[in-house]
Amino acid sequence: MTATTRRTEPLVFEPVKQNRNFEVVVQVVRDKMMRGELQPGDKLPPERELAKQLDVSRNVVREALRILENAGLVVTKKGAYGGAFVSEGSATQMSQVLSDLIMLNAIKVSDLCEARTLLLEMIIDQIKRRESIPDLTALDANLAETEEAVAARDSARRVAVARDFYHQIAELTGNTALVYTTDAQTELTQTFLQFRIGDMAPEVLLNSRRSFIEHLRAGRFDEAKEELRAHLDRVHTGLWDRS
Amino acid sequence: MTATTRRTEPLVFEPVKQNRNFEVVVQVVRDKMMRGELQPGDKLPPERELAKQLDVSRNVVREALRILENAGLVVTKKGAYGGAFVSEGSATQMSQVLSDLIMLNAIKVSDLCEARTLLLEMIIDQIKRRESIPDLTALDANLAETEEAVAARDSARRVAVARDFYHQIAELTGNTALVYTTDAQTELTQTFLQFRIGDMAPEVLLNSRRSFIEHLRAGRFDEAKEELRAHLDRVHTGLWDRS
DNA sequence: TTTCATGATTGGTATTACCAATAGAAGAAC
DNA sequence: GTTCTTCTATTGGTAATACCAATCATGAAA
Numbered sequence A, B: 001m002t003a004t005t006r007r008t009e010p011l012v013f014e015p016v017k018q019n020r021n022f023e024v025v026v027q028v029v030r031d032k033m034m035r036g037e038l039q040p041g042d043k044l045p046p047e048r049e050l051a052k053q054l055d056v057s058r059n060v061v062r063e064a065l066r067i068l069e070n071a072g073l074v075v076t077k078k079g080a081y082g083g084a085f086v087s088e089g090s091a092t093q094m095s096q097v098l099s100d101l102i103m104l105n106a107i108k109v110s111d112l113c114e115a116r117t118l119l120l121e122m123i124i125d126q127i128k129r130r131e132s133i134p135d136l137t138a139l140d141a142n143l144a145e146t147e148e149a150v151a152a153r154d155s156a157r158r159v160a161v162a163r164d165f166y167h168q169i170a171e172l173t174g175n176t177a178l179v180y181t182t183d184a185q186t187e188l189t190q191t192f193l194q195f196r197i198g199d200m201a202p203e204v205l206l207n208s209r210r211s212f213i214e215h216l217r218a219g220r221f222d223e224a225k226e227e228l229r230a231h232l233d234r235v236h237t238g239l240w241d242r243s
Numbered sequence C: 001t002t003t004c005a006t007g008a009t010t011g012g013t014a015t016t017a018c019c020a021a022t023a024g025a026a027g028a029a030c
Numbered sequence D: 001g002t003t004c005t006t007c008t009a010t011t012g013g014t015a016a017t018a019c020c021a022a023t024c025a026t027g028a029a030a
Helices: A021-034 A047-054 A058-070 A092-103 A109-129 A137-151 A155-171 A176-199 A202-217 A221-236 B021-034 B047-054 B058-070 B092-103 B109-129 B137-151 B155-171 B176-199 B202-217 B221-236
Strands: A074-077 A083-086 B074-077 B083-086
Touching: A021 A047, A021 A058, A021 B092, A047 A058, A058 A074, A058 A083, A058 B058, A092 A109, A092 A176, A092 B021, A092 B092, A109 A155, A109 A176, A109 A221, A109 B109, A109 B176, A137 A155, A137 A202, A155 A176, A176 A221, A176 B109, A202 A221, B021 B047, B021 B058, B047 B058, B058 B074, B058 B083, B092 B109, B092 B176, B109 B155, B109 B176, B109 B221, B137 B155, B137 B202, B155 B176, B176 B221, B202 B221
Parallel strands: none
Antiparallel strands: A074 A083, B074 B083
């Protein structure tokens, strides 16, 4: 096996994995965040300064910032004392990912609705497993807000309050992952529903909410679950025939 | 209220919401995808051409492409006959989002592990609800592959086969949303585990897999669930003390 | 004290130029 | 004619420069 040997299947070298520069920049920032050197609220250097420090063009820095921004890791503000700031987390990104998967026909809307129902049922099961009556202060407050929004015919607020309703249910588990997942699902579903918000008769909504909360308060978790499922079925109906 | 009236609290106009150009470009492409004018495999025009058509600079187009690429909607290839191609969906983006949320301390690793366990238990419940013995061909094949990988001491393959194991379980529900969620969770967990893959004794792993599958085959869903939970507890143990 | 102008900072966009990888086409060697 | 090599056009990746536009602190002016 000399150096001049001709081979059809020659040495297999490492892939070398030539990363593009902006990917390296993204990784550098991610690392700083992971090490805690960059925390939520911190400000990154200005683009020109960052480019100089990393010895790349400002173009590269900007493309990296777009990726970080899109990932929800930083937000950018213009003007003096502006810049790229490390962000807090939010469920928006997760919701966007799911939306994209639906767009690519990788996920069916009907499946997503079913998953949402199952997720919320699972959450009720989790609360039940605690074997203690949960603190329903937040849900009571939410119900009051719902009544106000309905009375005021403020559909925008109705949507916001509905989002908070499911958020508060997820909060009862104390599991942050479940909270974010729930928020993402709710946000996405509401995106698809959009204008259809007002379709449901107010009294049906309020009755469902009231009986759900009362079931929980009385420790009737299975009945609460059933009420929730029935409500979600009503909301989801007619969603997946449209796409 | 004449035109010359001076007011400290003047007319409140619409926010105008001045979108940045690259955001507009992203939206244009997203719309085309949503309308089906762009389907997986299709090729976008070259950057220079796209810039000319949309009457923006190539910089703007590139920043938009970074966003689309990062969202998993397109992949970019260099060289002649290269370009940006509309992608198939994958669970990688969802996994990345969860990872970022952990990095921002918005989600605790322990919560994510618990959520994963709950998700898989829920999936078993779903299979049980079908009241028919599921098709276990894929899981049987997976077991055989696991045995091979263990015998060959091929840890990379062990990881890949493990990912497929959970994927196949999720597939049994026929719910695409659950499949993607499961894949994302698995991928993320494996990212955190990394080197710790070989820690588990091979016979423990294989025994767990075998008894899980046999439980399913015999319709003992609750026992299968219990076996799975025990296995996941073993895998997850020691994960969340480290971060 | 309040209001307004100003200027410095910083992100957003445009333009130009060149490098580097890729795949097909053309040509050379057999 | 077949196979291999080389060439070349295409296209993404990077750099550099210039200018616009928003923002906020500062200080002047009323």
